Amino acid sequence: MKLPPNTHRFIEEAGAITAFTSRFFREAFRPRYEWNAFLNQCYIIGYKSLPLVGLTGFIMGLVLTMQLRPSLIDYGVESELPAMVGIAIIREIGPVITALIFAGKIGSSIGAELGSMKVTEQIDAMEVSGTNPFKYLVVTRVLATTLMLPILVLLGDAISLYGAYLGVNIKSTTSFHLYFTQVFDNLSFGDVVPAFVKSYFFGFAVGIIGCFKGFNSSKGTEGVGKSANSAVVVGSLLVFILDLIAVQVTDLLGLN
Amino acid sequence: MNGNENKEVVLLIRNLYKSFGSNKVLNGFNLALKKGENLAVLGKSGSGKSVLIKCIIGLLYPDEGEITVLGQSIQSLNQDELDHLRVKIGFLFQSNALYDSMTVRENLEFPLRRHWMEVNNTKAHELVMEALENVGLADTVNKMPAELSGGMRKRIALARTLILQPEIILYDEPTTGLDPITSKEISELMNHLQKKYNTSSIIISHDMNCIQRTSDRMILLIDGVAYKEGSFDELKGSDDPVIQPYFE
Known part of the structure; x- marks a missing residue:
């Protein structure tokens, strides 16, 4: 049976991504380890993404609080606002919004950078200079995205909760201490740990897709644009798919 | 002949x-x-x-x-x-293949440090300057590739090819x-x-x-x-x- 072209292309791409991912695991644990390049990527990917993640987190916290308040007033549970906002931010909004922003900023940048290096023969030049380009470019970036995203999620959550605190205080007065007591008293192990763990998977997905698209870029500058674009689209889509899987897994484990 | x-x-x-x-x-x-x-x-x-x-x-x-x-x-x-x-074996690429994110010095040092891991900073500097002087572009050492003309980029690429002699x-x-x-x-x-x-x-x-x-x-x-x-x-x-x- 002949498969429709789009299905055939999808299966081919999924197979190529799987092969690329298995190569990552083979190369990552074999010396030579590229510590300097890895630390440099952690700085670029982690530290330089912080302002954007912080700003979006702050706005999301503030807006979410302001949007939730009228509904809670209707049900007469306005006092539960910090608890509800806290759970929403820690469980879902923080990790997913941070991962999507991360896919937009870092996924596209990795796709475009590696794509441009590929079409201008810089990756070949690296190879003839005694460097394994997969290790130097891909392994370092994927490890950096995997390790930096959870840290960004933690910081983003903290800033978002502060934004929510300001949101709570727009139409009422709640002390900083009371607000955070209400937030943390209503958080459980099942709220915090799965959200933190899934952000490692989000980081890995964004990194591996960005690198895959860039590393396999072709057709000159047009190919670079496509690599950057599809790195964001596929990376963001994977974040949602992983989120769906994560919620099913935590449900099965009885953590919901 | x-x-x-x-x-x-x-x-x-x-x-x-x-x-x-x-x-x-x-x-x-x-x-x-x-x-x-x-x-x-x-x-x-x-x-x-x-x-x-x-x-x-x-x-x-x-x-x-x-x-x-x-x-x-x-x-x-x-x-x-x-x-x-x-x-x-030196390889001069058609597109020069200079690393966009590195300065001219870093571009030339890259093959040196990857192939000869023991090279110290003084020796690396000497070799970089010698290679750049060979192609008449010693004053570009701290520039980025994007700041150079096509001919200059080709010369820098040639210097990088030659640095390992x-x-x-x-x-x-x-x-x-x-x-x-x-x-x-x-x-x-x-x-x-x-x-x-x-x-x-x-x-x-x-x-x-x-x-x-x-x-x-x-x-x-x-x-x-x-x-x-x-x-x-x-x-x-x-x-x-x-x-x-x-x-x-």
């Missing part, structure tokens, strides 16, 4: 085959490069010239045939041995995209550096002026085989209707 007849062969290719799908690019290609010789390979775009030198440096693997570089068969080497051999240099279209004056300067620089370091070179090109200025001998690559070889003047004087269009 060039006086290379009795010199040792530093690079030997026998019956090289390479295909991409149904497209047979190299179809039993043969070549012998002697020490100190500049050998040009001429062919139409898409004739397999770049594939040939990428097979020599191990960026592509041939389907069949044998490539022997400085007495070592490329196909039989493991990755470490190949990296070790690559120190002795290779015995063989592979030039992939060294003058493509350059104006005639800059092309002439690059050709003269290639000759100057070849004399200074006594390197052997394979020059892939379809720029007849560059080939005429730089090559001792040339091979015409047609349909994946070495169709004809000889000096520039011999091939130019040929009455073969297949060869004549290349010199018109």
